[in-house]
Amino acid sequence: RRRVGVLALQGDVIEHLRSLETVGAEPVRVRRPEDLQRLDGIVIPGGESTTIDKLARIFEVRDPLVAALREGLPAYGSCAGMILLADRITGGTHDQQTFGGLDITVRRNAFGRQLDSFETDLDLDLDDQPQQPFHAVFIRAPWVEKVGGDVRVVGRVHLADPAAGSVDDAAGGAIVAVRQEQLLATSFHPEVSGDPRLHAYFLRMLD
Numbered sequence: 001r002r003r004v005g006v007l008a009l010q011g012d013v014i015e016h017l018r019s020l021e022t023v024g025a026e027p028v029r030v031r032r033p034e035d036l037q038r039l040d041g042i043v044i045p046g047g048e049s050t051t052i053d054k055l056a057r058i059f060e061v062r063d064p065l066v067a068a069l070r071e072g073l074p075a076y077g078s079c080a081g082m083i084l085l086a087d088r089i090t091g092g093t094h095d096q097q098t099f100g101g102l103d104i105t106v107r108r109n110a111f112g113r114q115l116d117s118f119e120t121d122l123d124l125d126l127d128d129q130p131q132q133p134f135h136a137v138f139i140r141a142p143w144v145e146k147v148g149g150d151v152r153v154v155g156r157v158h159l160a161d162p163a164a165g166s167v168d169d170a171a172g173g174a175i176v177a178v179r180q181e182q183l184l185a186t187s188f189h190p191e192v193s194g195d196p197r198l199h200a201y202f203l204r205m206l207d
């Protein structure tokens with residue numbers, strides 16, 4: 001069984017632990033530097049990215065985690081986790097630091113007030129066929145505004161709601177799922193909707 005960590009400082013940790021178990025991984029809570037040992041991959045959960053970053057510093061797990069990511073530890077981030085894996089954040093009021101690794105620019109809370117939280121079905125470009133739409137739950141989610149050359153777009157959201165006017169201006173919908181080599185990130189929360197396919201996909205990335 002693959003040992004997959006879940007950064008367990010704040011956010012929907014239990015949901016990710018459950019999802020990983022469902023797809024046959026051995027989930028491991030990560031709070032301290034020593035918890036990073038012998039992991040095959042790590043999940044950065046949804047929650048509040050500034051809080052997770054702050055706690056990671058307090059628990060002294062931030063620097064070793066950043067080092068492990070640099071060395072190629074596979075990682076999957078959902079929502080706040082996507083923000084923490086991004087190299088760049090835009091639209092913030094202060095300089096928020098991330099763990100980095102993914103060559104993307106994200107906008108926090110991008111869907112605005114009208115669409116604070118919503119659910120919708122997405123077509124994801126995962127490699128399992130045939131594809132059923134993925135029921136995606138968005139909670140004060142970021143979207144991806146720019147992607148680097150090595151980043152593959154795995155999913156976009158197309159919203160009819162006029163409140164999301166700027167979304168569809170962004171060339172065919174807002175980018176909400178990306179992969180760059182051993183890194184995967186989604187704006188939404190598969191750990192909440194309970195569809196195991198993204199966790200299963202991440203597990204296959206570890207082979």
Ligand code: GLN
Nearest residue numbers: 046047048049079080140
């Ligand atoms: N809005 C949160 C942040 O900026 C992310 C929300 C979430 O993870 N559901 O960190």
